[in-house]
Amino acid sequence: MIRTLLVSSAASVICASAETPAFPGAEGFGANARGGRGGDVYVVTNLESSGPGSFYQGVTSIPSSGRTIVFAVSGEIHLAGGIKTRIAGSKLTIAGQTAPGDGILLRDGTLRLSGSDIVIRHLRFRHGKEGSGGDCIDLDSNCENAILDHVSMAFGTDENISSFKRPPENLTLQWSLNAWGLESHSCGGLWDQNHATCHHSLWAHNHTRNPKARPGGLLEWTNNILFDWDIGFIMGDSDSPADWKANVIGNYFICPPGNIRKTPLEKPHLSQNGKPNFSVYVSNNLHDMDGDRRLNGIDRGWDIVGGTPFVEDKDPKGNYVRLEKPVSGSSSLAIDDPLTAYKKVVSQGGALRLDASFNGSLHDEVDIRLIEDVTELKRNHISSEKDLKGVGNSGFGTFSKAKGLPDGDEDGMPDVWEAALHWNPKSKDHNEEIRGASFFPEGTPAGYTALEEYLHFKSVPHLFIAQGAVTRPEIDLSRYTTGFSNTAKFTLSNITGGTAIQGGEGGKLVRFTAGKTAGRGGFLFTVTDADGSKWTQQFAICVTGS
Template identity: 35%
Template sequence: MVVLKSLTIACLATPIPNASALLAFPGAEGFGQNAVGGRTGSVYHVIGDSGEGSFRDAASKSNRIVVFDVGGTVKITERVVVSKNIYIAGQTAPGNGITIYGNGLSFSNANDAIVRYIRFRMGKGGDSGKDHVSATWGRDETFSINGAVHNVTVQNTIIGQGLQTHSCGGLMQSDFGISLFRNLYIDNKTRNPKVKGMNDFQNNVVYNWGGGGAYIAGDSDGQSYANIINNYFISGPSTSVSAFTRGNANFHGYVSENYYDSNKDGTLNGSPLCVQTSCYSDMDIQKTQFDYPGPERLMAAPDALTYVLSNVGANFPGRDEIDKGLVAEVQSFGKKGELISAENAGSLDNSKGNVATDTDGDGIPDVYEDAHGLNSRDASDAMKISSSGYANIEVYLNSLVPSS
């Protein structure tokens, strides 16, 4: 399951983005921090499940900022293919937020995509055998990124409860940069994640992996170069193998202060892994950190755990019951958690909520426009670029949620 708080995908000409360029949103970090999203396009309102005004239709065209006039759960029956230069602004959904349920999504060609505060939950009825970005209950890889993709960041995101019999967090494999910061991998039998290529894995939490393993270090003849820094691994009821598996001399890892709590005693009492190949499944331990665009503020692993449990997932305006349950599992520190083979669809939120008045339909409520010198009867001002470099609607979207 992947619950996206912030996913940015920036397929840029250079392998490492220019830090001086405009951030995708305040708090965006890592390889994908400069994704443009729909800044030069138009606003699209999601109002229902199908046809014009549907999420599927919203994602089908490039250069859009997608806002939601409906909350609760939107059901999809076929895979949604996301176009490039899209900003999916889940923080605009009324009520307790938005969930996309069923099948899955493909971001294969979604250059410069930004996705925030949205829950993608697949389920048993989805297609198997394909890599996909989805939310809860993926049937194959729950959240995978692979191929010739450049400059991707996944931050503050829940990736968990992949459905048996192929319960996987997912593959993270690219030779052109994937950043994984402050995410929670939970209740996946294996691949939490499986990493190949250029990867930066910092301040993440991995809980209750199964016999397939937690962090899988390459397991191939290809060369990999990864930072693995200040993460916290916690065994749960399903855990039967160590945190790191299947490494070899082709996987070159810089490792530092990764904590492991393996005793399942209900108390957080982990300690740092030794900095030796024996603790990291025979990977090639590096003495120097790879020069990747890391997080703005690196936390010690115990502090990262506290932060992740408080902030991870689509938590604006509040977590749904599924995410609350997953966080509670981690807080049991080894006592709770399970691998599942089917979802509990009855736990999905079906409350639609009430959307704020938006007279000109530009995606910015009247009350905000009136308070900030915009014209609530002129739709054209939403996409005008402000002095900050963001479009006016992006300034509004950024104001809804804290900087990540």
């Protein structure tokens, strides 16, 4: 059935708030990282390892006012000489979602975060066997307030993401992929953080340290997928006289045939004083360990935890503490049931290409292979990126070069965008505060800038269309919901800037006809499948002039 849906007059308005998150959708302990808000704009114009216009120069020359890095090119960048590229400055946003075409791959080295208030989105970090030994991303003791959103990490020769020295404070890793730490070490990450959140992320094909958790304050481990591990979530594994705590809620632990693991959480130890040093709260997690190649996990409660619980008057020799309620002081997280979280992560975990006019895939080759392994329950540990047979560019994935839309004033917002929204394409007005109607979701707090509205537009499914034009081909909403079943049904709401007609199986295809006025448009779309899983997302449309 085809239904015509009319323009809604509703507009998204921003509301007053005490704190402005890093971006709409930022959650967890790192949610309030300031990033480059209010600072300058640096445009990456080439793929060189260093020099003017390079990524390296952008991250190593941050002014005190802060910086937002945008990309006018796509392709792969070799991190300067294969060594650690260190971000010593603070107040930085790296907006990988602004890259055209295939997006950006950073390879052959480590990005080290030593500054504070860091926001990194939609980038791929792949170290590789031929690079110098090390991690994809490191956070050292000076890093406070950092959020990594929709990043893809793989091929670390030590860990994929680690922190060390004095524990960094306030980290969020969300909507990301951490996979294929290379054998023989093959580690997901050393997480010596104070307060940290990991949610809606996939950790897969890592031998161990998934993660190795030593949270000085609290680790929130929520709505993640752990897949094909040998040694899973490590609870300290040390006799340090510490008081580590974790909330483990709403996760899906999945074992492929040939690698069945009974205890996803393991290796608690007694401290030097003979007392447990790790306390954990466990709730509503699913564990699939029957090896039948079907996703059918069950809630095993405390049986997913290895070791012996400490009970003062019954078992004083227990090596971990069971908590009956979540650790207080948690951040505010929107928590899904484990199956819905699984579907969301499979659909949109990692760095994405969200422009509906892009004729390639939403994920790149490496991440497509990874997600196929998860959904088809395939065991697949590797020793080198070259072991991913059939993946281009010797296993790194192919990233073609492309140029972005013209931006004459180099303020990070293309001319066509500024003209459509009545900004001045000849003036660096990126730090003007947004007031009133915007692309931001309803109820978004005040404080965001014009540039941040554009970054939000680029971080959700989106499209540029000329006034009066019709989308050809039609928008395929199933592109953004691949984790949901083939019986999925789609509904639209809050349509602005034009009209929309739905068609195709379950209403997945949308023909949008733009109105006669340039400006903001779009709709919300909700997918619902036979399991009852449901997800509402924004589709943003910029209606341009001619």
